[in-house]
Amino acid sequence: MMTVMTSLVVFAFALAACDSGGGEASTSLEVTTSDFQFSPDSWTIPAGEDISIEITNNGSVLHEWVLMQPGVNIESEADLPETEEELLADFVYVEDEVEAGETKTLTFTAPEAGTYQVICAIESHFDAGMEGTLTVEDA
Numbered sequence: 001m002m003t004v005m006t007s008l009v010v011f012a013f014a015l016a017a018c019d020s021g022g023g024e025a026s027t028s029l030e031v032t033t034s035d036f037q038f039s040p041d042s043w044t045i046p047a048g049e050d051i052s053i054e055i056t057n058n059g060s061v062l063h064e065w066v067l068m069q070p071g072v073n074i075e076s077e078a079d080l081p082e083t084e085e086e087l088l089a090d091f092v093y094v095e096d097e098v099e100a101g102e103t104k105t106l107t108f109t110a111p112e113a114g115t116y117q118v119i120c121a122i123e124s125h126f127d128a129g130m131e132g133t134l135t136v137e138d139a
C-alpha cells in the first residue's frame with residue numbers, strides 16, 4: 001500500500017512539472033547555421049506542442065531555417081517555385097532568417113506527426129548542403 005501511494009505522489013509531481021504556463025507543454029530546440037549546413041541537422045518534437053528554436057548563425061552570410069509543409073520534399077532548388085508568394089503559400093510551414101553573427105528564436109506550434117524537410121531557401125544554399133529533418137511524433 002505504501003509503495004502505491006509513493007508512486008502516485010511521484011506521478012503527480014511529474015505531471016505538474018510538464019504543465020507550464022497556460023497548460024500547453026513546450027519544447028526548446030537549437031540549431032547553428034554555417035556556410036553551408038545546419039548543426040544539428042535533425043530534430044524530434046511532439047505533435048501539437050509549442051516549439052521554440054534558437055537559431056544561431058555562425059556563418060558569414062544570411063541564413064534561414066525553413067520548415068516545409070507536410071508532404072513537401074524537394075530534391076533540388078529547381079523544385080522550388082519562382083515567387084516568394086508561392087513559396088510561402090505552398091511549401092513553407094514556418095521560417096525565419098538570421099543575419100551572420102546573430103541569434104534569433106523562432107516559435108511555432110508543432111504540426112501533426114510525420115517527417116518534415118528543413119531547408120535554407122536562400123539561393124544556392126540548399127544545393128550546397130543546407131538540409132535537415134524534423135521528426136514530429138505523436139505526443
Ligand SMILES: [Cu+2]
Pocket residue numbers: 036062063064120121122125130
Ligand atoms: Cu543558408
